Amino acid sequence: MSTLIYFQGGDDRRLDTGDIVECLESLPGMRLDGRTGDAYRQGEWRDEATGARFVCDVGEPPLEEDPMHPPTAYDGWRPIGLTVHLPLAGPHWQAVEVLRALEQVNPLLPGCLALDTEDTIANDGEAPGPFAWNRPRLLVSWERQRDQRVEGLATMPRMDRGDSVLMWRYRRERALAAAAHPGRTWAGIFALLDRETGAARSAVVCADPGVAMALPPVDLIAVAGGDAPGVIESEHLAGLAGAAGIAAARLPDAPAMVRALANAPRLAIARFAALDDADWRD
Helix, strand or coil: CEEEEEEEECCCCCCCHHHHHHHHCCCCCEEECCCCCCCEEEEEEECCCCCCEEEEEEECCCCCCCCCCCCCCECCEEEEEEEEEECCCCCHHHHHHHHHHHHHHHHHCCCEEEEECCECCCCCCCCCCCCCCCHHHHHHHHHHHHHHHHCCCCCCCECCHHHHHHHHHHHHHHHHHHHHCCCCECCCEEEEEECCCCCEEEEEEECCCCCCECECCCCEEEECCCCCCEEEEHHHHCCCCCECCCCCCECCCHHHHHHHHHHCCCECHHHEEEECHHHCEC
């Protein structure tokens, strides 16, 4: 996990757990365990659209103090009792979505700063300690930590960054696209491991080739229904027109798409395996 610890100035009014909980609960997708008034609560935030998530600790966990290894202190600052953990897995945009969410919380914690425990000095020669929020810098730190973590994992599949970004856009805009074009099926998209190449490839499931669906910006179309199940590489549907103008998707003429799906060559389903978002990188 990549860890952010929140601090406030030593002279500021001390925030209590209730103050922090109230700020966090203003964030859609935030869930906290425990009850109001508990001195310590754990939480998880998850973005419904993209699947991005973080976990957090509010207050002091009920652990025995370790006088031999006290928490690192920074002159003029004290921790407020909020620690956020970003998973060191998945595509880079999962971290972007987490940082975007935290930027909605930060203004509700005036005078407080988040410190990346792997990047504690703002500029060379300065003393370590909290400094101003910098999303690009936080993202660079997260990617460095993620890459170090997976460096020894030879089996960690990688997706082309361009394909990954298209997946991100589609997930973010899918709900709006479905509302704008309700006559189409807007299926979710995910990653498949290509066992032949070892790569992660973006994919969508076509459960019924006879149903009009939006064509997401994916590399693979897994046809699960109909008379000829299999996996189609989207390049075989490149000639289908009909840009949706949203989610980087296409809305091909339905009969033309049915014909294209029927005639496109299939790859064996056994060649591929589904991947969770935490099981691949870009």
